[in-house]
Amino acid sequence: MIEKQSKxxxxxxxxxxxxxxxxxxxxxxxxxxxxxTHAELDLxxxxxxxxxxxxxxxxxxxxxxxxxxxxxANNEYPADxxxxxxxxxxxxIHQAYNSGCKQLLFxxxxxxxxxxAEQPMTESALLTGVLEPTNEPxxxxxxxxxxxxxxxxxxxxxxxxxxMPTNLYGPGDNFHPKNSHVxxxxxxxxxxxxxxxxxxxEAWGTGKAMRExxxxxxxxxxCFHVMNLSSDIYxxxxxxxxxxxxxxxxxxxxxxxxxxxVVKVTGYQGSVVWNTDMPDGTPRKLxxxxxxVSLGWSYDVELEAGLRTSYQWFLENLDQFRE
Numbered sequence: 066m067i068e069k070q071s072k073x074x075x076x077x078x079x080x081x082x083x084x085x086x087x088x089x090x091x092x093x094x095x096x097x098x099x100x101x102t103h104a105e106l107d108l109x110x111x112x113x114x115x116x117x118x119x120x121x122x123x124x125x126x127x128x129x130x131x132x133x134x135x136x137x138a139n140n141e142y143p144a145d146x147x148x149x150x151x152x153x154x155x156x157x158i159h160q161a162y163n164s165g166c167k168q169l170l171f172x173x174x175x176x177x178x179x180x181x182a183e184q185p186m187t188e189s190a191l192l193t194g195v196l197e198p199t200n201e202p203x204x205x206x207x208x209x210x211x212x213x214x215x216x217x218x219x220x221x222x223x224x225x226x227x228x229m230p231t232n233l234y235g236p237g238d239n240f241h242p243k244n245s246h247v248x249x250x251x252x253x254x255x256x257x258x259x260x261x262x263x264x265x266x267e268a269w270g271t272g273k274a275m276r277e278x279x280x281x282x283x284x285x286x287x288c289f290h291v292m293n294l295s296s297d298i299y300x301x302x303x304x305x306x307x308x309x310x311x312x313x314x315x316x317x318x319x320x321x322x323x324x325x326x327v328v329k330v331t332g333y334q335g336s337v338v339w340n341t342d343m344p345d346g347t348p349r350k351l352x353x354x355x356x357x358v359s360l361g362w363s364y365d366v367e368l369e370a371g372l373r374t375s376y377q378w379f380l381e382n383l384d385q386f387r388e
Contacts, residue, residue, distance in 0.1 A: 066293055067095070067125060071167075074099040074123035076108060076157055077130030081237035082172060082230070085285035086127055093289070099123055109152040118160040126161045126169040127288065128154065128210070135244050136199050143202040150206035158213050162223055169225040170292050171214050173207040173309060175352060176200050177229060185353040188229075188309055197347075211309050219305055224296055228288060231313035231352045235281030235371060236378040240386040248278065251324060252376050253386070255331040265336045269343035272321030277313050277351045280371035283364045287312045290362045302360055313352035314364045320345075323368070330372045 067073075073090060077083035078100040090098055099121055106117055108130055132149040139146055154171070161169045178186045179194025191211075196204045214225035234248040242253065258266045291299070291310060303310065318326075324337055357363075366374075379386070 069094050070097055071095070071124040072097045072099060072121065073125040073127065074121060075127045075129060076101075076153075077128070080129060080131075080133075081235060081239075081281050082233060082284060083127070083129035084237045085235065085281040086129060086288055089282065089285035089289050108156055109149055111152075111156050114156040114160045115163070118164040118166075122164050122166075123161075124167045125292065126157065126166050127292075128157050128169060128171045130157070131172075131207075133203075135246060138244060139200045139203055146200075147202035147206050150203060151209055154206065154210040154213060158210070158217065158225065161225075162217055162221060167224065168292060169214065169223070170288055171210050171225065171227040172288070173211060173227055173229040174204070175229055175231050175311075175313075175350070176204045177208050177211070177309075180347070184349045185315070185351040186311070187353040188307060188311055188356060191307070191309070215306055215308050218308070224299075226291055226299060227309035228291055228312050229309050229352075230284050230287075231277045231279050231311075232350075233279055233281050233284055235375050237281065238375060238378075240379050240382075242386075247276070247320075247323070248327075248372070248375065249379070251327045252331065252372070252379055255327050255333045256376070256379070258335060259331055259333045263335055265338045266333070267338050267340050268320070268324055269340055270320065270345040271341050272319060272324065272339055274320050274345040274347065275317040275349040275351065276320065276323070277315075277317040278323075278368060278371075279313050279364060280366035280374070283314075283366050284312060286365070287357065287362055290360070291357075294360060298360065302356060310357050310360070311352040311354050312357060313354045315352065315354040315358070317349065317351045318368060326369050326372055330369065330376050 075083050078087050178190050180197040182190040211227045214227050217223045217225055238249045239245045240249040240253050
């Protein structure tokens with residue numbers, strides 16, 4: 066168990082996941098939380114990370130910092146995505162080891178799995194096929210993060226763990242009109258359509274594609290749960306070279322079901338027109354979360370409740386997303 070007085074460094078505390086982890090820890094009475102903004106500490110700079118870790122010597126490190134973006138950004142800036150994420154991971158993980166950190170938790174992404182991985186995707190699907198080309202540099206970096214953790218565990222006996230979340234949403238999400246993911250994009254689109262009294266809203270594809278979504282505060286709870294597992298239990302349920310754990314709900318919805326729920330949450334009164342000339346994308350993308358369930362964790366927040374919380378947060382923070 067993590068002691069209440071433990072010093073915990075959250076890398077990426079301003080992001081959606083990092084901020085949710087901070088909320089989770091604070092709600093449980095953890096007050097010795099260390100954070101740094103990018104302006105205060107550039108995680109791509111080796112010497113800066115070394116100096117910070119030696120000064121603070123955190124007991125626990127949560128690596129939620131990453132360069133992230135949608136399909137356009139990944140295609141436009143592949144060098145930035147692979148370089149910056151590799152540097153962040155290498156610097157933070159190595160200096161956590163150098164500073165004598167008790168435990169590190171690395172946050173990855175479901176994009177580590179092959180494009181044509183069997184559904185639902187198990188942890189063992191890693192490195193069994195070709196990655197999705199549009200985000201391959203980012204995925205390669207995240208795979209490297211897992212393998213850096215495993216390599217340090219094998220060589221130095223460290224306790225570095227990895228969790229791979231499914232599609233996340235919630236407070237702190239990016240509602241930018243061009244760079245957002247599907248849930249914030251839909252919430253914004255139907256919100257604006259309601260304000261403008263539009264008779265219909267266009268949605269792409271057939272609506273039949275299936276996706277899994279996890280509320281970010283549930284992800285934070287899962288992180289805390291995995292961190293609190295004894296090393297004996299963690300190693301019993303994982304393998305030295307297959308140590309990551311999937312985090313998700315274990316169930317998916319069609320994009321049509323998602324859109325229908327967004328319509329309900331935003332109060333939109335018009336109709337939805339499906340543009341079937343546009344692609345559906347991958348037919349299905351679902352995580353196998355049996356490993357995490359066997360370790361005693363399952364999600365709490367159902368999709369509609371999570372969407373309502375996300376929408377309320379968006380309404381309260383509209384100003385920061387105006388073009």
